[in-house]
Amino acid sequence: MNLDFSPEDAAFREEVRRFIADNYPASLRGKQDEGEELAKEDYLSWHRVLAKKGWVAPAWPTEYGGPGWTSTQRYIWSEELARADAIPILPFGINMVGPVIYTFGTPEQKQRFLPPTLSGDIWWCQGYSEPGAGSDLASLKTKAERIQGDDGKEYYLVNGQKTWTTLAQHADWIFCLVRTNPTAKIQEGISFLLIDMKSPGITVRPIITLGGEHEVNEVWLENVKVPVENRIFEENKGWTCAKFLLAHERSGIAGVARSKRGIERIKSIATVESEDGRPLIQDPFFARKVAELEIDLTALEFTELRVLASESAGRGPGPESSLLKIKGTEIQQRITELVLEAAGHYGAPYFRGFPTDGHNMFPIGPDYAHRAAPTYFNGRKTSIYGGSNEIQRNIIAKMVLGL
Amino acid sequence: MDFNFSEEQSMLRDTVASFLRDRYDFDTRRAITRSEAGWRPDYWKAFAEELGILAAPFAEEHGGLGGGPIENMIVMEEFGKHLVVEPYLGTVVIGGGFLKHSGAPIAGEVIGRIIGGEAVLAFAYAEPTGRYNLADLSTTAKKDGEGWVVNGHKAVVVGGPWATHLIVTARTSGGQRDRQGVSVFLVEKNTPGVTTRDYPTVDGARASEVAFENVRVGPEALLGPADQGLPLVEQVVDEAIAALCAEAVGCMRKLHEGTLDYARQRKQFGVPIATFQVLQHRMVDMFMNLEQSVSMTYMATLKLDEPAEERAKAASAAKVQIGKAARFVGQSAIQIHGGMGMTDELAIGHYFKRTTIIEQAFGGVDHHLRRYEMLTLPQAA
Structure with a gap:
């Protein structure tokens, strides 16, 4: 047992730090500083830089294009990305469907989907939730019936509605859970389908959320024809893929390195903001909240390191990743709360869509306050998505505690 | 980075766990806490001779097994599972810690006696009014020729009734709560002027109030630098x-x-x-x-x-x-x-x-x- 980084690890940290500094798109940096909403091209610009370098999918096996990093190197990488305030790599392809495809897919499917997922040529979105299937995901109703096409090939005819589909407005493909056997026990009649978003019958409608963002969507599927070869794993065995994916999704969800940056930000804001003639950070009540947050984050960090260590010893992410999800999202939410508290009066002004008239005579509050409230509002999603934190507790109760 | 235990460390855990499973079940523990002595000196001997765990975190030059904090962690976790009252913390972790780090001339000899199970140490740092501030000391030690004279009252010295030696923090200069002027002494409990009042604690251990009245100790009793012991x-x-x-x-x-x-x-x-x-x-x-x-x-x-x-x-x-x-x-x-x-x-x-x-x-x-x-x-x- 030790916490030492080897000289190789230290050199690795130097290398990735330099790479990020030299290659992170300057245009992106500007937009982030201004708090602008990022366009599809913005996300892809950084993705492509990393894809070209071979670093876009740190956890993938090398045979599918992963860099072959150790868990320590992956940890260093995520720390350095957060340290540089780099935008996160979109998880839908890299963390979610990619691992499902290389774990459960046929050689043809791997060949067809993995390279464009890595390169960014396919932007994936996730078709899991439905209006009537949230925490009770397995109750999903989107139906897929086998039909014979005019070309003599077999298809699924898909009908239903998906919702909360993140960034579906940009997506090229959607991975969907669909019901292929309506009479089986609910978890046994589900299949995992890959569907081209250009297919006739797909409609995407925006849902505007509390912070004013267009981040999530409804996706309607009406008589969408999907070739049978787009099904991953066996028919009616999609729940296996679904659970596997959720465990993978949760393991990155702790967000430790980013939360560390978040706490640094709170400290720097609370040094500038003052109350009763002294920096806010010297207010004993505010200071106490920051200290408790930082200690909780340390506990999460070392729990994640323990999970990573057991993963690199060959055990995959198990139900303990639910703990990382719960604690990680609670901490992320507390960070947004404290930033908003620290912003004070200037948490109130609403900037989205506000005309930029170059009016510098009356600047509306400090920059750090502009996104404080929308970020806080948006952050409420984290304890709801990926299986709500209450569902995560159910998972731990059942899978870990055997209750 | 590595979160795995070495083979020796896993063996240490197994050894301790199996000893306690066999001989420290809840009824035994209850009997121990209700006995007059409040602990099992024969178990302590077994820790020394049969298990060798009292040597775990000490350097080989002192007759130890060359371990450190991780070995202490392993033993303490297993002790926690069985609510062991015997004073590993006071003797090996704290007493042993002071001896190791101070580099005092006496350290090697006393560590040898800890490893052998003969020396049992307790940490006399708390005082009736100081709460948790380690520098808040009313107990004093005054230079007396080559040695020192200790006066004061130490509170809730856990394991005090079983101890052969006390580790005592005392003020050798400066004001009540100054960081400067704190020194640490190793005092044999049978030194004239040391009196104790022993009592049980709510968690099944034993502790003492310890009074020091003109307790004379030699220069070898000082662990670490005078005045700069904090x-x-x-x-x-x-x-x-x-x-x-x-x-x-x-x-x-x-x-x-x-x-x-x-x-x-x-x-x-x-x-x-x-x-x-x-x-x-x-x-x-x-x-x-x-x-x-x-x-x-x-x-x-x-x-x-x-x-x-x-x-x-x-x-x-x-x-x-x-x-x-x-x-x-x-x-x-x-x-x-x-x-x-x-x-x-x-x-x-x-x-x-x-x-x-x-x-x-x-x-x-x-x-x-x-x-x-x-x-x-x-x-x-």
Whole structure:
């Protein structure tokens, strides 16, 4: 047992730090500083830089294009990305469907989907939730019936509605859970389908959320024809893929390195903001909240390191990743709360869509306050998505505690 | 980075675990705590001779096994699982820590006697009014020729009744709470002028109030530098905190495990209470508290050899986590056991009592949050 980084690890940290500094798109940096909403091209610009370098999918096996990093190197990488305030790599392809495809897919499917997922040529979105299937995901109703096409090939005819589909407005493909056997026990009649978003019958409608963002969507599927070869794993065995994916999704969800940056930000804001003639950070009540947050984050960090260590010893992410999800999202939410508290009066002004008239005579509050409230509002999603934190507790109760 | 135990460390855990499983069940422990002596000197001898664990964290040049903080963590966690009262913490972790780090001429000899099971040490640092400030000392030691004369009153010296030697913090110069002027002494308990009043503690151990009245000790009694002993005290107390965290983890594992077992058997409304979601979620929260505590115990233990500030930050952070977790896990265990949790008959309440005392030992959550803030946040001028 030790916490030492080897000289190789230290050199690795130097290398990735330099790479990020030299290659992170300057245009992106500007937009982030201004708090602008990022366009599809913005996300892809950084993705492509990393894809070209071979670093876009740190956890993938090398045979599918992963860099072959150790868990320590992956940890260093995520720390350095957060340290540089780099935008996160979109998880839908890299963390979610990619691992499902290389774990459960046929050689043809791997060949067809993995390279464009890595390169960014396919932007994936996730078709899991439905209006009537949230925490009770397995109750999903989107139906897929086998039909014979005019070309003599077999298809699924898909009908239903998906919702909360993140960034579906940009997506090229959607991975969907669909019901292929309506009479089986609910978890046994589900299949995992890959569907081209250009297919006739797909409609995407925006849902505007509390912070004013267009981040999530409804996706309607009406008589969408999907070739049978787009099904991953066996028919009616999609729940296996679904659970596997959720465990993978949760393991990155702790967000430790980013939360560390978040706490640094709170400290720097609370040094500038003052109350009763002294920096806010010297207010004993505010200071106490920051200290408790930082200690909780340390506990999460070392729990994640323990999970990573057991993963690199060959055990995959198990139900303990639910703990990382719960604690990680609670901490992320507390960070947004404290930033908003620290912003004070200037948490109130609403900037989205506000005309930029170059009016510098009356600047509306400090920059750090502009996104404080929308970020806080948006952050409420984290304890709801990926299986709500209450569902995560159910998972731990059942899978870990055997209750 | 590596979170695996070495083969020797795993063997150490197995050895301790199997000894305690065979000879330290709950009934035995109850008999020990109710006996006149309050501990088992024959077990202590067995720790020394049969298990060799009293040698675990000492250097080979002192006759030790060459281990360190991780070995202490392993032993303490296993002790926590069985609510062992014998004074490994006071003797090996704290007493041994002072001796090792001070480099005092006497260290080698006394460590040898610790390893042999002959020397039993207790840490006399607390005072009736000083609370958890390690520098807040009314006990004094005045230079007397080559040696020193100690006067004062030490409070709640855990393991005091069993000790052959006391580690005593005393003021050798400066004002009541100055960081400067603190020195550490090793005092044999049978030195003239040392009197004790012994009593049981709520968690099944024994402790003493110790009065020092013109106690004369030789120059060899001084451990570490005169007047500049506080950094040494802080270092050893941080090591003790890490070890206590490990003990708390052992206790919490039992509290959690015992609660799950009970909830599975106990039926109400015709079903096991473990099927109620409100209790399941509480037991999950206990589990998460426990896991976070394991993580923080590793963290603090692995950082004990870092520079002082980093070490102190780690120890305080861990103590905050363990303090909160111990309270939550302990109270939840009692609550889910219902009326049975209130009885003296079940082990569960005894684990709760031990974690409650650990929660406050060397400072509770508020004390360590304050210390953590001093180390991590800009302070008012």
